[in-house]
Amino acid sequence: MARGVERVAIIGLGLIGSSIARAITERMPQVAVTGHDASEEVRGVAHRLGLCDRIADDPAAAVADADLVILAVPVGGMADAAAAIAPGLAAHAIISDVGSSKAGVAAALAKALPDHVIIPAHPVAGTENSGPAAGFATLFDGRWCILTPGADAPADAIAAVAKFWEALGAKVDVMDAAHHDMVLAVTSHLPHLIAYTIVGTASELEEVTESEVIKYSAGGFRDFTRIAASDPVMWRDVFLANKDAVLATLQRFNEDLTVLQQAIRRGDADKLEDWFTRTRAIRRSIIAEGQDDPAPDFGRKH
Secondary structure, eight states: OOOOOOEEEEEOOSHHHHHHHHHHHHHOTTSEEEEEOSOHHHHHHHHHHTOSSEEOSSHHHHTTTOSEEEEOSOGGGHHHHHHHHGGGOOTTOEEEEOOSOOHHHHHHHHHHOTTSEEOOEEEOOOOSOOSGGGOOTTTTTTOEEEEOOOTTOOHHHHHHHHHHHHHTTOEEEEOOHHHHHHHHIIIIIHHHHHHHHHHHHHHHHHHHTTTHHHHTOOHHHHHHHHHHTSOHHHHHHHHHHTHHHHHHHHHHHHHHHHHHHHHHHHTOHHHHHHHHHHHHHHHHHHHHTTSSOOSGGGGOOO
């Protein structure tokens, strides 16, 4: 028998949680949405914005009667959030999340909620902004949402979560949690780590160059600063939760960086051109997949 999702509870009303709420209102108006955030200030903003049908002050009350509960909190806070909602969960409720690392989250949720169905998820979408006012209903349009259910997860629960994300505009894929974490270490986590490093180095050099780093920042540096402006708590938790995959990917990156360093030192023009040609093709593939804007200057409006 197919599972229906008529009531959704969202725990955490930042960028992703508020975007889910907006998308449900726009795409699934028949679904009732209850929200909760640990911050009283955020709850107040969410209430003023009309993000949900109801904003609950208590997390357990927020999930009462929910068919689907989505934990949209930093991955380091998943266990505490799960424990907080446990007293109010209906027996039939599906528990999911939106965390950027999956193996650790799945283990934490399984430990905190051993009697409930858990279907971890990761919508691969976001911006550098945070907070309930930063969300928008079209955030997930054409983006991938990766589900990482355990081997014993009920097929009808997986199908229900997949159908939910497809209704919000996302494309859905299913993979093993450990594989997800390695893939995202390459495509998301390492780029953020590099951006934080480059922008941090630039901030130290700013004094030396009398602010010229900021004054004359080119497009490449500006794009790094956009990434480096992402939620610091969320990314702190991601790196700690996915440290094995991140460190393995970082080791490979360091080895490749050494190769390029040697090519520059030796004046190996062929090596550099070959490397840059291959990486240029990756950019074209991303555009071909519809995962970025092909407009000049990354679609910036001037």
